[in-house]
Amino acid sequence: MSAELALRDPTAGPPPIRPSPRASWAAGPSRIASHARVSRLGLRTVALGYLLLLLVLPVGMVFWRTFEHGLAPVWAAVTAPDAVHAFWLSLLLVAIAVPLNTVFGVAAAIAVVRQRFWGRRVMSSLIDVPFAISPVVVGLALVLAYGHNGWFGNWLDSVGIQVIFSVPGMVMATVFVSLPFVAREVIPVLREVGTEAEEAATTLGASPARTFWHVTLPAIRWGIVYGVVLTSARALGEFGAVSVVSGRLSGSTQSLPLYVQDRFENFDATGAYTAAVVLAVLAILILVVMNVLARNRRVVA
Amino acid sequence: MAIELLNISKRFGEFVALDDVCLRIGDGELTAVLGPSGSGKSTLLRVVAGLEVPDGGRVVIGGEDITEDPAQRRGVGFVFQHYAAFRHMTVAQNIAFGLRVRRRPRKEIADRVAELLALVHLNGLADRYPAQLSGGQRQRMALARALAPEPRVLLLDEPFGALDATVRAELRAWLRRLHDQVHVTTIFVTHDQEEAMEVAQQVVVMHEGRIEQVGTPRELYEVPRNEFVMGFVGPVNRLGDAFVRPHDVQVLPEPDAGTSEALVERVIHLGFEVRVELTLDDGRSVWAQITRATAEELELERGQIVAVRIAAPRQFTST
Numbered sequence: 201m202s203a204e205l206a207l208r209d210p211t212a213g214p215p216p217i218r219p220s221p222r223a224s225w226a227a228g229p230s231r232i233a234s235h236a237r238v239s240r241l242g243l244r245t246v247a248l249g250y251l252l253l254l255l256v257l258p259v260g261m262v263f264w265r266t267f268e269h270g271l272a273p274v275w276a277a278v279t280a281p282d283a284v285h286a287f288w289l290s291l292l293l294v295a296i297a298v299p300l301n302t303v304f305g306v307a308a309a310i311a312v313v314r315q316r317f318w319g320r321r322v323m324s325s326l327i328d329v330p331f332a333i334s335p336v337v338v339g340l341a342l343v344l345a346y347g348h349n350g351w352f353g354n355w356l357d358s359v360g361i362q363v364i365f366s367v368p369g370m371v372m373a374t375v376f377v378s379l380p381f382v383a384r385e386v387i388p389v390l391r392e393v394g395t396e397a398e399e400a401a402t403t404l405g406a407s408p409a410r411t412f413w414h415v416t417l418p419a420i421r422w423g424i425v426y427g428v429v430l431t432s433a434r435a436l437g438e439f440g441a442v443s444v445v446s447g448r449l450s451g452s453t454q455s456l457p458l459y460v461q462d463r464f465e466n467f468d469a470t471g472a473y474t475a476a477v478v479l480a481v482l483a484i485l486i487l488v489v490m491n492v493l494a495r496n497r498r499v500v501a
Numbered sequence: 502m503a504i505e506l507l508n509i510s511k512r513f514g515e516f517v518a519l520d521d522v523c524l525r526i527g528d529g530e531l532t533a534v535l536g537p538s539g540s541g542k543s544t545l546l547r548v549v550a551g552l553e554v555p556d557g558g559r560v561v562i563g564g565e566d567i568t569e570d571p572a573q574r575r576g577v578g579f580v581f582q583h584y585a586a587f588r589h590m591t592v593a594q595n596i597a598f599g600l601r602v603r604r605r606p607r608k609e610i611a612d613r614v615a616e617l618l619a620l621v622h623l624n625g626l627a628d629r630y631p632a633q634l635s636g637g638q639r640q641r642m643a644l645a646r647a648l649a650p651e652p653r654v655l656l657l658d659e660p661f662g663a664l665d666a667t668v669r670a671e672l673r674a675w676l677r678r679l680h681d682q683v684h685v686t687t688i689f690v691t692h693d694q695e696e697a698m699e700v701a702q703q704v705v706v707m708h709e710g711r712i713e714q715v716g717t718p719r720e721l722y723e724v725p726r727n728e729f730v731m732g733f734v735g736p737v738n739r740l741g742d743a744f745v746r747p748h749d750v751q752v753l754p755e756p757d758a759g760t761s762e763a764l765v766e767r768v769i770h771l772g773f774e775v776r777v778e779l780t781l782d783d784g785r786s787v788w789a790q791i792t793r794a795t796a797e798e799l800e801l802e803r804g805q806i807v808a809v810r811i812a813a814p815r816q817f818t819s820t
Contacts, residue, residue, distance in 0.1 A: 396585035399552050400643075402572045403579040404599035405650060414598075418589040 259480060266473040277474035282451045286459035287478065289367070290436055293455055297374040297435040302428055305382025306420070312383075313390040327383045330376055338376050339444025342369060365447030370455065373441035378434040382427030389423035390416075422493075429490045433483055502563030502653045502686055503528045504549060509558035511544055518544040519555065520710035526703070528563075531680045531687045533701035535694055535733070541710040542690045546656050549688065551575045562653055578647030578685075582659040584639040586631035592642050593618070593627040599650035617645040620679070637668040648683065657689040661696065673700050694734050698722070706730050728817050738787040743814035750789035752777060753808040754799055760808040763787075768801050777801060779809060787811075 266274060277283060311317070312324045330338065346363040347353050356363055363369045397419065401411040417424075439457040446453040450462060456479050463471035504526040511519040518541045526532050534542040547553040549560060551572030560568045567575055587595050593614050600610045618624050621641040631639055640660055647655060660676075661669040677700050680687055691697050697704045698718035706713045706721060706729075714726045718734075725731035728744065737744045753760060763779040766786075775796040777789045789809070799807065 394583075396581045396583060397587055399572070400579060400581060400585040400646070401587075401598065403550055403552070403575070403577055404646070405573055405576075405602045406598070407573060410602060415587060418587075 262473055262476050262480065265469070266477045269470070273470045274474050277468075277471045278478065280471065282454065283459060283471065283475055283478075285451050286454045286456045286475065289370075289454065290456040290479075292367075293370060293374045293438075293442075294432050294435045296371050297378050298428055298431050300375055301379050301431050302382050302424065304379065305384075305427055305431075306386055306424065308383045309386035309390055309420075310416075313387055314395070324387075327380050330379050335373075335377050335438065335440030335442075336444060339373055339441040342372055342376070342441070342445050346372070364445050365449070366453060369445035370442050370453060373445045374435045374438055377438050377441050378431045381430040381434065382424060385427035385430070386420050386423040389420045393419040425493055426490065429486055433486050436482055436486075437479065504654055504686060504688070505559075505561040506545070506549070507559040507561065509545070509548055509555045509560070511541075511548060511553060511555050517710045519548070522558070522710070522712055524705060524712060524715070526686060526688060529684045529686055530703055531677070531689065531701050532703045532705060533697035534688060534690045534705045534707060535692070535697040536707035537692055537733070539709075540707040542692075542707045543658055545707070546579075546658050546688060546690050549654070550577050550579050550656050552579070576650070576653045578650070578652035578655040580640070580643050580647050580655070580657045580660045582662045584631070584636075584643045584663075586639055586643060588631050591628050591630055592623060592634070595631065595642055596645045596649050598646060603650060613649060617649055620648075620682070621645040635668075636664045637672060640664065640672065644679075648685070652685065655685045655687040657687065659690055659692070662691075669696070676700055698734070704734075706733060708733075725815075731815065731817075736790070740785060740787065740811065740814065743811075743816050745787070745811050745814045747776070747788050747790035749812040749814075750779070750787050751810040751812055752779075752789050752791055752795070752799060752801070753810060756808040757810070760810045763807055763809040765801055765803055765805045765807060767803060768796065770796075775801075779807070781809065 308323070308327055312320060312327075343350065343364050345351050345353075346356060346369060348357065348364070350364075353364070361368065363372065397415050398411050401415045402408075406414065437457060438455075439461070442455055443458055443461070446455070446458060448454055448458055448462065450459070454462060456475055460472050460475045460479065463469075463475060504524075506522055506524045509519050509522045510517075520541075522541070522545060524545075534545060536542045544553055548555050549562075551567070551570060555568070558568075559566055562575070562577075587598065590598070596614045596617050597610050600613060605613075614627070618627055621644055623638060623641055623645065626634065626638065631642065634642065640663075644657075644660070657676075661672050664672065673696055676689075689697075689700060698721075702717065703715065704718055704721055705715045708729050714721060714730045716724075721730060721734045725734060731737055731744050736747050738747060738750065752763075756762070762782045765777060766780055767776075767778040769776040769778070770793070773793055775791050775793055777791060777796070779787050779789060781787060787809075801807070
């Protein structure tokens, strides 16, 4: 206050009337605070409304419609032979795609981050291709390459292996679409942990294999875990690519998402909703596992 | 064991990191490699460890040519600036790593780990994780880990670079005492001349991939071979072709034979040391380093005219 007075021209007459310091103190911050509160509430409302309309409501509807007529029809739908087959086929696809893409993803990440070779950038971009290409196109590409008249198709026919319209093709489609996740999760972690710990292990006499198992792998394990979770979710839910290559033979080449579609198209609402609920529950389980792991991570590291 | 580097060269693309470097380090010595960043000092250390492969030259440890040996089999201990701790292992597991790799008996490992924990003053912290340690503690753990397999040589790459000033000073003194106890041939890379001179018996000054001078801290300071060494191991004033240390700029109350007049521009009190910025009568600027007592005696203040004698100016015929 005194500094302000000292600066004012003494010939300028009396100071203009201003609100008392106390009033301005009371008005200023509280007005700012209420603004902040309004915008905060607005943001929350929009975000929650968005989630509610697009996610919670539709998924909730599926659950509600499923159990609308009690548990008996649900049980009947769950235990229908084609449903059981679809369930196990989906788990099989996950069980093959996840380990394959985990090994590939970790190897690719190490190659991209730790090694210098010609084509490294190309490889890094190639890993992302499944993100960019529509799954339907992936399916068509597989049909072109491995189908009856495809490049490898004739040869595969001659040795008696059927890829397209059969489980091997579905595995390939699933592996393809879920390929980038582990690599994309592990690459930044690998960059962040740096090379010093690995070099330290080497100078302490550890072989490359020992360094990998005892130093590199523990350092990137959380990246791998998240990658595996995302890979599983994607492999489980994949529809487009698998749909094209499967031929959709119920009881044979129908994974769970294909089965949902099949039941829906055949006006079997209970069958469709029940299978959808099973899919949703599996996905939720994966999310729960991820959250539990994330919590443990905070406790340990 | 003695370390010999014979005509080591290393390039990274166009950048010459090491240019025909020759160096001999005696058995049991504690040597500092001192230089600005990009001088090649870290590369030199990594070549000794086998973490970089030189483009040319030989590395000899204890009379044995190990140039072709991978890092894994060189038997060197390496300590990194950022600790390189194994974060998922406890302190004890970190220290035991090199011993477990060598498949030593469990009992022997436990004894050795206990011994090293005592040596680096981390008793009682064996079961902590690195994240639960301070920076200084982590670096002592890294040192214990490097020493555990009884390496032939110990290599420290800016070991105190990530620590704050107080901890650095403590660890320097501690490292010197540790070397008296352990007596392993040690090379220690730093860009801090005070650190190099305080810790090491022998200092190697590097610049642009070459060794400029090797000597005791005192030799480097008092008989620098060239302009770069003179400037790097201590503060200097440059007066035309001559270089003079600020403590050789004497500030006197009265003119005398060989003195010239100077104007006091600024007096900076740093405790025991006082820095006086001066403008000589020919317009050139120098600064003098004097003691607090001298400054008080002269009652120095800005704007004052004093007499200055430039003692021991040094000239280098060529860089």
